[in-house]
Amino acid sequence: MFKYLKHDLPASIVVFFVALPLCLGIALASGAPLFSGLIAGIVGGIVVGSLSGSKIGVSGPAAGLAAIVLTAIGALGGYQNFLLAVVLGGIIQIVFGILKAGIIGYYFPSSVIKGMLTGIGIIIILKQIPHFFGYDPDPEGDFAFFQVDGQNTFSEILETVNNISPGATLIAIIGLSILLLWDKVLSKKGKFFQLVQGPLVAVAVGILFYILTKDSETLAISAEHLVSVPIPEDAASFLGQFSFPNFGAITNPQIWVTAFTIALVASLETLLCVEATDKLDPEKNVTPTNRELLAQGTGNIISGLIGGLPITQVIVRSSANIQSGGKTKMSAIIHGFFLLISVILIPRLLNMIPLSVLAAVLFIVGFKLAKPSLFKQMYALGWKQSVPFFVTVIGIIFTDLLIGIGLGLAVGIIVIMIKSYQNSHFLHIEDKSDGRHKIKMTLAEEVTFFNKGAILKELDSLPRETYLELDVRKTRYLDNDIIEILDDFTFKAKERNIDIKLVSERGIEENPDSFIEFFKLRPKIAQPEKG
Incomplete structure (x- = not known):
């Protein structure tokens, strides 16, 4: 040390x-x-x-x-x-x-x-x-x-x-000038100016100013x-x-x-x-x-x-x-x-x-x-980084440190939820020669209740006479809320003549009767069978 x-x-x-x-x-x-x-x-x-x-x-x-x-x-x-x-x-x-x-x-x-x-x-x-x-x-x-x-x-x-206060303001300006001169110019001139820091000099000048002006009516x-x-x-x-x-x-x-x-x-x-x-x-x-x-x-x-x-x-x-x-x-x-x-x-x-x-x-x-x-840099990173940043800054200025950080953290969590909503799955849409749509939906590695809205929206927007391929081979965790959504969709799929092909590491199942039963029997949906 x-x-x-x-x-x-x-x-x-x-x-x-x-x-x-x-x-x-x-x-x-x-x-x-x-x-x-x-x-x-x-x-x-x-x-x-x-x-x-x-x-x-x-x-x-x-x-x-x-x-x-x-x-x-x-x-x-x-x-x-x-x-x-x-x-x-x-x-x-x-x-x-x-x-x-x-x-x-x-x-x-x-x-x-x-x-x-x-x-x-x-x-x-x-x-x-x-x-x-x-x-x-x-x-x-x-x-x-x-x-x-x-x-x-x-x-x-x-x-x-x-x-x-004239005296306090004058010595503050002198002190700030010393600090800027030391930081921008003198600190690069030699080891002495690096060893003796600008604040020490500014404080010493401030004490000297106080002693010399304490009897002055204007500058005291x-x-x-x-x-x-x-x-x-x-x-x-x-x-x-x-x-x-x-x-x-x-x-x-x-x-x-x-x-x-x-x-x-x-x-x-x-x-x-x-x-x-x-x-x-x-x-x-x-x-x-x-x-x-x-x-x-x-x-x-x-x-x-x-x-x-x-x-x-x-x-x-x-x-x-x-x-x-x-x-x-x-x-x-x-x-x-x-x-x-x-x-x-x-x-x-x-x-x-x-x-x-x-x-x-x-x-x-x-x-x-x-x-x-830094403001320009954070803005350039996009809204997902800049919004929590600016909310934290404003929160600290207009409340206090912990409340400001709490506000920034809350916004950060909302951003994560939105990002999770957007990244819950990927869609690949391909037209087949017979006029039916072939749509492939690949679920992400982890799918939680945050993703309910996005998945519901995509399932509801599927046109009639669609062939849906649902790929869960990469999925390590599937929330029960999502399983229930998929299970409910099997009834709507029959009414709209939508065929479902479920692809997992354990194999392929065409038009599953119940997603709940399927995942109940296969709790580790993405793990291959041993032996």
Whole structure:
């Protein structure tokens, strides 16, 4: 792992600057102590990063759980009771991993995963526009359309027009210029510019700008536009920021309901992120999903035991890691240590970082996730790929991550059903010399109730005086619904003078009296007889 330290160390610094405001913002949006978000980020980096099989995934507090956390803290009667639910949720996740539930992640269509990445990229950009201009009423990390400050994504942007902060906007533009210059020009000029990442320079310039302009009436950046890390007075007050679960509430059924909800949502979000991260990974590594659930569960147990928020693997930090050249899990682990060391040693320096500069960093992350060329590429693949993609993107923008993915998945299933409907059989129509139609219908390898409509339509459209050859030699599974349709058709066939020739691996049967009896006697319709 240390072989790639020259790549992982610079990437970890970028991930640190992306993670810091998100950890604090998600804690604020969740109605939890600010320090709880930092605990989750530290545990997600060091503990989960060490145990995970993902080389480039980064874990921490997740925006998708903010609404659940906010509701649960009030419903369970306090933060310590909620921490117990986090610990139990981690245990349930470990059970999921032991039961090999990680396979669920492989059942999400590629178009939905790409839509998820693009939707998150767009929502990052939209959510960072107010912070870029120094208007910060909604906390960082609130990615839902309906925000905790009472606004929605677009109304917040409109409000920003009348609340632009000159100083925050100016340093955001300077920071964005540095990032673009570093990414497009300087990074290609030498190893120094690859080792020292643009975000580090932009943040350093932002701190310097804050110090030089803090007495200016026009350009000064107010405290609400800066990072806000809790500052302990001494070691005792630092340790006092940790909270511990109330194990006395373990018999409360609501605790268990919340624990299962956390485990389910956190596991699903993690598995989706794993799929998305593996797609972004230039090395095309494949993350072992069951091991990931075990790592996430362990992380949530430890986070809950010391006062942290629930943890998942998160795409914003993971994509920032990939874009910055991270190669191994050392990047995630080091970023966790950076969070730990910085909140202990330099919290006052961190609190000089303008949020608008970090918004500029996230702009770049968001744009790389939602490149315009991807929309053209997905459209060119046809409606079966593009429709689930666009539905997922729109769903994420106008609802939240999980609902958007759910909508995309539902549309993806409908597309599969339509495709299955269309591909249930093949028809070969041939005119015979005596004027009768000879029609050959070859059933697919698997024919289910999804195909009822297509097969019914074709059978009903057969003209009178037809010779129908039904070939099931390639069919490995024939749903009982289809057998009943064929059986019913034998009566209509006699009325319309349609002759049926049934061809299977077991032989040929002319005008079968009952398809039900035929397939009942031959349950393995496509398997040749032995001996």
